[in-house]
Amino acid sequence: MITKNKIKQIKSLTRKKNREEMQSFVVEGYKSIRELKNAGLSVEEIYVTKEANKLHDLNPEIISIAEMKSISNLKTPPGYLAIVKMLKTQEIPERGLILALDNIQDPGNLGTIVRLADWFNVEHIVCNSNTVDLYNPKCIQATMGSIARVQLHYVELETFLKDTQLPIFVTAMSEQSIYEKKMPTDGILVMGSESHGISTEIMQLGTKISIPQYSSDGIKTESLNVATATGIVLAEWRRFTGM
Amino acid sequence: MITKNKIKQIKSLTRKKNREEMQSFVVEGYKSIRELKNAGLSVEEIYVTKEANKLHDLNPEIISIAEMKSISNLKTPPGYLAIVKMLKTQEIPERGLILALDNIQDPGNLGTIVRLADWFNVEHIVCNSNTVDLYNPKCIQATMGSIARVQLHYVELETFLKDTQLPIFVTAMSEQSIYEKKMPTDGILVMGSESHGISTEIMQLGTKISIPQYSSDGIKTESLNVATATGIVLAEWRRFTGM
Numbered sequence: 001m002i003t004k005n006k007i008k009q010i011k012s013l014t015r016k017k018n019r020e021e022m023q024s025f026v027v028e029g030y031k032s033i034r035e036l037k038n039a040g041l042s043v044e045e046i047y048v049t050k051e052a053n054k055l056h057d058l059n060p061e062i063i064s065i066a067e068m069k070s071i072s073n074l075k076t077p078p079g080y081l082a083i084v085k086m087l088k089t090q091e092i093p094e095r096g097l098i099l100a101l102d103n104i105q106d107p108g109n110l111g112t113i114v115r116l117a118d119w120f121n122v123e124h125i126v127c128n129s130n131t132v133d134l135y136n137p138k139c140i141q142a143t144m145g146s147i148a149r150v151q152l153h154y155v156e157l158e159t160f161l162k163d164t165q166l167p168i169f170v171t172a173m174s175e176q177s178i179y180e181k182k183m184p185t186d187g188i189l190v191m192g193s194e195s196h197g198i199s200t201e202i203m204q205l206g207t208k209i210s211i212p213q214y215s216s217d218g219i220k221t222e223s224l225n226v227a228t229a230t231g232i233v234l235a236e237w238r239r240f241t242g243m
Numbered sequence: 244m245i246t247k248n249k250i251k252q253i254k255s256l257t258r259k260k261n262r263e264e265m266q267s268f269v270v271e272g273y274k275s276i277r278e279l280k281n282a283g284l285s286v287e288e289i290y291v292t293k294e295a296n297k298l299h300d301l302n303p304e305i306i307s308i309a310e311m312k313s314i315s316n317l318k319t320p321p322g323y324l325a326i327v328k329m330l331k332t333q334e335i336p337e338r339g340l341i342l343a344l345d346n347i348q349d350p351g352n353l354g355t356i357v358r359l360a361d362w363f364n365v366e367h368i369v370c371n372s373n374t375v376d377l378y379n380p381k382c383i384q385a386t387m388g389s390i391a392r393v394q395l396h397y398v399e400l401e402t403f404l405k406d407t408q409l410p411i412f413v414t415a416m417s418e419q420s421i422y423e424k425k426m427p428t429d430g431i432l433v434m435g436s437e438s439h440g441i442s443t444e445i446m447q448l449g450t451k452i453s454i455p456q457y458s459s460d461g462i463k464t465e466s467l468n469v470a471t472a473t474g475i476v477l478a479e480w481r482r483f484t485g486m
Contacts, residue, residue: 112468119467121457149458179482214364214481215392224362224474225355231471232478238457239422239479 035145052079111142118146128157168206175208268378282391295322346436354385355470361389371400411449418451
């Protein structure tokens with residue numbers, strides 16, 4: 001049984017403003033909830049339908065399928081839903097490899113990029129303030145628990161990049177190949193938005209690098225998906241610096 | 244104006260069986276249609292709503308918004324829809340870099356992989372017969388025209404791999420790093436499905452390679468998205484062989 005007030009409160013978390021006010025977000029699916037709990041996040045409330053309740057280790061509250069539908073953000077609710085407290089972000093360090101995102105709009109792309117950052121041991125992502133919100137339900141589903149190990153910072157990206165002492169690399173189309181550049185151990189890698197790439201102002205702040213294209217007949221593929229491109233550059237950066 | 248019969252015929256192309264029978268598929272959006280036409284595919288019929296009809300170079304037939312809704316596969320129809328003839332696939336060559344996919348289920352992932360193959364000049368993808376259909380509307384939307392330059396072959400993958408003379412590389416978790424292996428110019432790269440990876444039988448047929456993980460504290464990210472992993476391995480293969 002779940003009260004009307006509680007339903008309203010959970011539904012309110014679909015809006016960024018309310019998530020920020022309550023410093024909480026919604027996660028669905030046993031595996032995702034388990035992962036966030038294991039990673040040390042504070043899981044405040046857990047709801048489960050009787051039908052989905054195979055594992056009791058999370059000590060969830062049992063609700064009906066209709067109730068689950070009323071609080072779920074998914075077309076086919078997995079039957080597990082939890083309210084989780086946001087982690088406090090630390091300060092952005094002036095060392096290591098930092099990823100900067102200029103205006104990524106697709107929550108699935110941002111989620112995939114967070115997973116990639118986790119894989120390649122990038123602990124901090126700096127985002128322009130109009131980048132899609134990390135705690136968007138679609139984004140949370142795509143991060144697969146990596147959210148616990150990667151910190152996102154929403155800032156005025158241009159100002160941030162102008163102020164940093166770290167070397168900046170911007171990913172562009174048809175510029176000098178990443179394989180011809182010497183990437184440093186400490187630095188900032190900037191990736192642009194799906195449709196517009198990196199803004200002109202930010203593009204001027206860094207060394208341009210690009211992923212070479214290998215088409216045989218000069219026909220150009222329009223572009224790589226931003227998450228895929230991020231994966232390729234991060235892999236090459238780590239290979240090159242050897243750490 | 245579009246006849247009821249025509250609507251029925253277009254809608255029937257949402258099913259793989261009908262697409263194969265008619266050797267045709269549906270593409271939506273001016274840009275995608277334009278790209279396929281430029282790439283030399285035979286665009287048979289083009290429909291457009293009066294509201295979307297900004298460009299007339301495709302010589303489309305004008306229909307109403309209600310009619311467009313009745314033939315579109317998308318929640319928000321872009322207003323341009325075309326029937327396109329499938330390209331005839333050539334034989335699978337015994338040279339070059341060939342990508343093999345074992346049971347990819349997500350049309351978005353397959354579409355992204357086709358775009359990646361195009362970028363890295365991989366002209367042939369061999370798929371296990373239970374891989375998602377390339378001409379699935381969601382997949383077509385994700386390929387962005389690369390479908391004209393990359394050929395997919397649906398085969399019994401295990402039999403195909405047992406019969407080939409080319410060296411086979413299978414992407415696995417936690418095996419020898421791709422950076423420690425010598426990739427050949429001619430060879431087959433196998434990628435596994437989203438949830439199950441490469442099947443046990445196929446895994447035994449090739450040299451295992453993996454993308455190294457760089458986590459600092461031993462906590463393992465579950466896995467990389469299959470499209471992202473494909474991009475990283477293809478980029479490294481081309482960098483290593485220099486072509």
